[in-house]
Amino acid sequence: MNDARLRRLLRTALAMSMASPALVAVSCGAATTTPASDGGTTTPTSTTTTTGTGARDATSPPVDGGPAPADSGADGAIVDAAPDAGCLIQATLPPDDGCTRYRALRCDAVPEAGFFSQKECLALCPADSGTPAFCNVQKDAKNNAYLACMYCVIGRRPPGLVPVEAAEGTATGAYFADASHLEAASVEAFRLLREELASLGAPRSMLRRASRAEEDEVRHARMTASLARRFGAVPGEWAAAPRTEDRPARTLEEIALENATEGCVRETFGALTAMWQAEHARDRHVRAAMEAIAEDELRHAALAWSVASWSRARLDVAANLRVREAMRGEIERISRDVAAAPPAGVLVDQVGLPDAASTAVLLGSLDALLWDESRAAA
Numbered sequence: 215m216n217d218a219r220l221r222r223l224l225r226t227a228l229a230m231s232m233a234s235p236a237l238v239a240v241s242c243g244a245a246t247t248t249p250a251s252d253g254g255t256t257t258p259t260s261t262t263t264t265t266g267t268g269a270r271d272a273t274s275p276p277v278d279g280g281p282a283p284a285d286s287g288a289d290g291a292i293v294d295a296a297p298d299a300g301c302l303i304q305a306t307l308p309p310d311d312g313c314t315r316y317r318a319l320r321c322d323a324v325p326e327a328g329f330f331s332q333k334e335c336l337a338l339c340p341a342d343s344g345t346p347a348f349c350n351v352q353k354d355a356k357n358n359a360y361l362a363c364m365y366c367v368i369g370r371r372p373p374g375l376v377p378v379e380a381a382e383g384t385a386t387g388a389y390f391a392d393a394s395h396l397e398a399a400s401v402e403a404f405r406l407l408r409e410e411l412a413s414l415g416a417p418r419s420m421l422r423r424a425s426r427a428e429e430d431e432v433r434h435a436r437m438t439a440s441l442a443r444r445f446g447a448v449p450g451e452w453a454a455a456p457r458t459e460d461r462p463a464r465t466l467e468e469i470a471l472e473n474a475t476e477g478c479v480r481e482t483f484g485a486l487t488a489m490w491q492a493e494h495a496r497d498r499h500v501r502a503a504m505e506a507i508a509e510d511e512l513r514h515a516a517l518a519w520s521v522a523s524w525s526r527a528r529l530d531v532a533a534n535l536r537v538r539e540a541m542r543g544e545i546e547r548i549s550r551d552v553a554a555a556p557p558a559g560v561l562v563d564q565v566g567l568p569d570a571a572s573t574a575v576l577l578g579s580l581d582a583l584l585w586d587e588s589r590a591a592a
């Protein structure tokens with residue numbers, strides 16, 4: 215798929231989402247407007263604004279580029295006095311996946327509204343996967359509560375990425391610190407993709423697009439690092455060069471599987487989310503950054519669709535079915551996560567992340583305009 219066609223599709227999806235959210239949401243099976251939890255939407259990520267202690271919000275940083283104020287939610291206790299600090303709710307936890315990790319909750323740590331602030335997520339979620347974008351309470355089949363921590367944000371992650379400690383500072387600073395680390399990791403993802411495609415005889419034009427994407431991601435890493443510092447992220451592991459574990463060269467099917475989930479689903483949704491943020495972020499520095507990033511991410515997503523059609527022509531029917539199933543699974547995972555966890559107020563406001571209802575609508579638009587059509591064609 216070329217850049218122009220995908221740009222038209224995403225602009226249509228954005229316009230649909232901003233014009234008639236209720237209508238589009240219906241078209242996405244997993245979409246819901248019920249704020250239950252937020253989704254790693256993978257891309258969008260945010261935390262919640264409300265806990266049992268009440269609503270929270272933050273003000274925008276000064277326009278002179280000075281330090282941003284601390285995010286709201288930083289002072290919230292998860293619970294009042296713990297009746298029994300050693301008590302854990304006995305719930306059946308789903309298996310962790312690349313974007314979401316699940317943990318048992320303390321009996322006294324379930325907020326009334328089911329949501330946690332970003333700071334609470336930082337304290338509750340495993341730090342070895344980086345900064346959680348948001349976390350929330352979910353329930354198993356027996357209605358027992360457990361904690362879901364979502365980590366995914368915009369970008370293509372390289373296989374074997376070694377997680378870093380969560381950034382300290384404000385929620386918005388930590389969000390951009392995590393984004394910066396993942397943007398830097400995307401440089402490695404595109405380098406690897408380019409080398410593997412070259413070894414498999416991919417066209418030169420595709421290799422050049424991967425090479426340009428590498429350069430884009432270097433720039434994105436710098437831009438988001440700058441925003442992280444501006445919003446008060448404390449320098450830490452997130453600012454170091456990402457490390458990846460050594461992996462054997464992948465087969466064409468393995469590349470196609472990763473491209474379908476990371477590129478056709480996550481980068482495409484990431485590009486659309488960045489377009490949304492460019493329109494909705496209250497902070498003008500964030501709007502400007504997201505406008506530039508959205509344009510680049512759109513090209514990266516278009517590259518993913520080109521890689522998908524190139525690899526589809528070289529794989530057999532069974533392999534293509536597995537790729538299609540992986541893509542379907544990723545779309546469902548995003549939709550489920552979004553339905554489960556609403557974005558947090560401070561990030562919805564300052565960073566312009568779509569809230570749960572808007573995210574569901576954006577997903578519904580993409581499903582109707584692009585993913586559904588591509589599944590039929592696969």
Ligand SMILES: [Fe+2]
Binds near residue numbers: 369430431
């Ligand atoms: Fe990027």
Ligand SMILES: [Fe+2]
Binds near residue numbers: 370481514
């Ligand atoms: Fe990208």
